[in-house]
Amino acid sequence: MSIGVETVRVVDCSHHYDNAMPLMEGIAPPDFTDFATVVRDGYAMSRYAFTNHTGTHIDAPAHQIDGGATLDEIPLSRLVTEAVVFDCRSVDPGPVALHDISDRVDEIRPNDLALFCSGNDRNWGTDAYWRAWCYPGAEASTALIDRGVSGVGFDGPSADPVDSVTYELHRIWLGAGRVILENLRSLTELPGRCRIVCAPLKVRKANGGPVRVLALVDEAEGTGVEQDPARATAGASHPGGAS
Numbered sequence: 001m002s003i004g005v006e007t008v009r010v011v012d013c014s015h016h017y018d019n020a021m022p023l024m025e026g027i028a029p030p031d032f033t034d035f036a037t038v039v040r041d042g043y044a045m046s047r048y049a050f051t052n053h054t055g056t057h058i059d060a061p062a063h064q065i066d067g068g069a070t071l072d073e074i075p076l077s078r079l080v081t082e083a084v085v086f087d088c089r090s091v092d093p094g095p096v097a098l099h100d101i102s103d104r105v106d107e108i109r110p111n112d113l114a115l116f117c118s119g120n121d122r123n124w125g126t127d128a129y130w131r132a133w134c135y136p137g138a139e140a141s142t143a144l145i146d147r148g149v150s151g152v153g154f155d156g157p158s159a160d161p162v163d164s165v166t167y168e169l170h171r172i173w174l175g176a177g178r179v180i181l182e183n184l185r186s187l188t189e190l191p192g193r194c195r196i197v198c199a200p201l202k203v204r205k206a207n208g209g210p211v212r213v214l215a216l217v218d219e220a221e222g223t224g225v226e227q228d229p230a231r232a233t234a235g236a237s238h239p240g241g242a243s
Ligand SMILES: [Zn+2]
Pocket: 053, 054, 057, 058, 059, 063, 182, 208
């Protein structure tokens, strides 16, 4: 029996927070200040001030729904789960129609997070960033919610166009008690399905906040080494390895 070694590649799907981070229009700039340094004070400490819905962050239902669940009320099993990744790089930016994802809807399992990959993280820090991403339109969103997804995420700034004043899609998702992950990165490195860990700041009664999103991608590597001593024959490795 040839055994491959299963390895896990961890993909960091969160952007850095810093004073130069891109912000949606109208959002006050953050302030990350070191008020003590090791050289001067013997220890380093910093003060952070930022709007919670900036950078890679998560929207809890309470963000737009009166009485909706706050971030600290969302069960962790909803946030440490599996992701289904829709590759939208060949689709025009904007709302994705149900027929664009219908061939993969049957793959979706209850509690999956549905992630939409546009490759828009390459535009982070440019004007194009605020327009060049895909998100599910109303019909696709409702279909995903009906399949029982835990939430939705994308490598763009919002579930709605940035100039929306009605937040129709936010209300569909948050009104159904689901979460929204915004400003993700590196979704292009993910396969169609992977495990995912979303770890938000634990702020009491938060309507949203920064989230470290880590995707765990299983990668089976053939070792080229025969593992079964009973069959110590060279050349019997399986390049695909075990899964
Ligand atoms: Zn938000």
